Amino acid sequence: MESPIQSYLQQIHTEIARLKGGKPYSTIPAMANVDPERFGIALATVDGQVYEVGDTRAEFTIQSISKPFTYGLALEDLGNDAVDAKVDVEPSGDSFNEISLAEGTGRPANAMINAGALTATSLIRGSGGQSSFKRILSTYSAFAGRQLSVDRKVFESELKHGHRNTALAHLLRSFNIIEDDPTPVLEDYFRQCSVLVNSFDLAIMAATLANGGKNPLTHRQVLGIGPVERVLSVMMTSGMYDDAGAWISSVGMPGKSGVAGGIIAVLPGQVGLAVYSPPLDEHGGSVRGLATAQRLSRDMELHFVRAARAGRSAILASYDVTETPSGIRRNAEAADVLRAHGHRARVVELNGDLLFAGTESMVRELSSLDDDVELVVLDLRRTDQVSGVAVRMLDEARTGLSSAGRELVLIEADGAVSESLGGC
The missing domain is CATH 3.30.750.24 (STAS domain)
Structure with a gap:
């Protein structure tokens, strides 16, 4: 007998695939020629069961979905107080690339907007024979449960055309938020955004956060519960930028979007959701990804208010x-x-x-x-x-x-x- 959950996902995939709104991201030329019909849904439980439908193995760059994972690594390395001194935890209400810096100090509002993400990346240091970026990539790979790689063409395109992020990095350097030459930080940041993933990977990464930092497939403790708690809190309030209030109301799970068309949602103790569909709305979030998250939250009662008790096998x-x-x-x-x-x-x-x-x-x-x-x-x-x-x-x-x-x-x-x- 086919699982009712699998049947349900197939049903909503068929229905939501009919949505034709939005446009793929085109600011970075290497990302402009993506197939707008690609659409995958993956749902992973905290004990490692994965349900998937559609283009779940199609690879795309992680983009801003990288931000919570680098932020988590910085928190693990340095602790909350040291990271808080550089980047705040307050919702900005701004779009992802706004210059949202505190007056006088230059401290970014949170680690989900680009200014805060650049700051988090600057806090990662090389260790154990690994460069700062190798440590970032190793962390992403541990979350996904497999070795990930970088799309070289997207990285080079971001490096060439990412003028606003370059300006942000130099502005952060002027406030001493980034303490050294911002060029290596920018390179690491563009590389982390260019890491290739698929919907299955992102569902496991989300489920790892849902599972208190332990990967449900490899059983490796990737991140401590303290950093996970902070990461999910900031994702809940700021992960969807200037659409965060609507997201919390209609989905009710910590979430994060990326301009390549990926989106994740995390229900602590229960599941991680990942959706891939390139057409974006005016906030930079996947149109079908948002519709899928809203639908699952409503139909499966995944909103944090309804799913308040920790999930476990019945x-x-x-x-x-x-x-x-x-x-x-x-x-x-x-x-x-x-x-x-x-x-x-x-x-x-x-x-x-x-x-x-x-x-x-x-x-x-x-x-x-x-x-x-x-x-x-x-x-x-x-x-x-x-x-x-x-x-x-x-x-x-x-x-x-x-x-x-x-x-x-x-x-x-x-x-x-x-x-x-x-x-x-």
């Missing part, structure tokens, strides 16, 4: 009926029948909350049942909160099982879920 136990303790005394013939056919009935015990993450673990279990399982008994007696998305996914799972000639039976204390499903 599976308490899963076994066939031959493993079920019983006080019934069976004769030899009945025992033989049970041994021969008991594997056709599967009992899945759930506990805790059925929010998105718990529901995802449940439907993953149901979707991976052996072909010879004919009866699924879902024991809900130990569950607490059952969200609307859980009921919808259960209904879709029941339909999927039924179409395959299987039956789903619920056991619960009050019958509320069965009633919502119209009897089950």
